[in-house]
Amino acid sequence: MAGERDLGRLLAGMTPERVPGEYVFVVSPEPGVPAGLHPVATVGEDEGLTLVLTREEADRAGLRHDYLAARITLRVHSDLAAVGLTAAVSTRLAEAGISCNVIAGYHHDHLFVPAERAGEAMVTLRALGSDRPF
Template sequence: MSGERDLRRLLSGMRPELNPGRYVFTFTEAGALPGVPPGVTPVVTVAEPEGLTLVVRQEEADATGLPYAYVAGWITLRVHSALDAVGLTAAVARELATAGLSCNVVAGYHHDHLFVPHERATEAVSLLEALARRSR
């Protein structure tokens, strides 16, 4: 099944869902720890020359001593967006930026995932729901 490409349909059908928990961005340095440390189940991994970036539950990072600075809420946009769709990330980022919210976006095969400041995650969902209503 191919994903949606029409921006209006993407926005009106995004159905933002806040996943429970607190998530952090952490890393393992190149050459220091190969791969994912035991006891850690990342929801996102990104390989970079400097090492492996991991997005994990805060309690996993705390339990394994992984360093982090950013504590996020994880929002999943439930619309099945095509990877080559144009404008969804920009529209969402603009909406959140207008409210002074940072947003780290990760595209999955089926859905887009947003990591926003944990203390404002519920507010971010409300803003995205309002954007969806305006787009109908």
């Protein structure tokens, strides 16, 4: 099923939701995902495979990390060809001085923001969604 493409509708319906837990970005110590790990996302880079894991899982596996993030899922079903959602969200968070790493899934966009600023990020995102008419 195709997702929404209209930016106004995307912003009005994005319904940000904080996913429980803390998340970290690590580089896999071996090619591929090590046995026993269950990343929420992977990104292949020339330098290695980036894994996005819960902090708990990374700590249990002894994987070093230095960025502790909260995960916020935008519950609107955005079409992968939609234009402007990532730009609008990241711009508003940048204006608030909040870094944001975005990973797009088939159905939703997932934002990783500094864990200590998660509450502020949620307020900022809710305000962005409410100030955009359908």
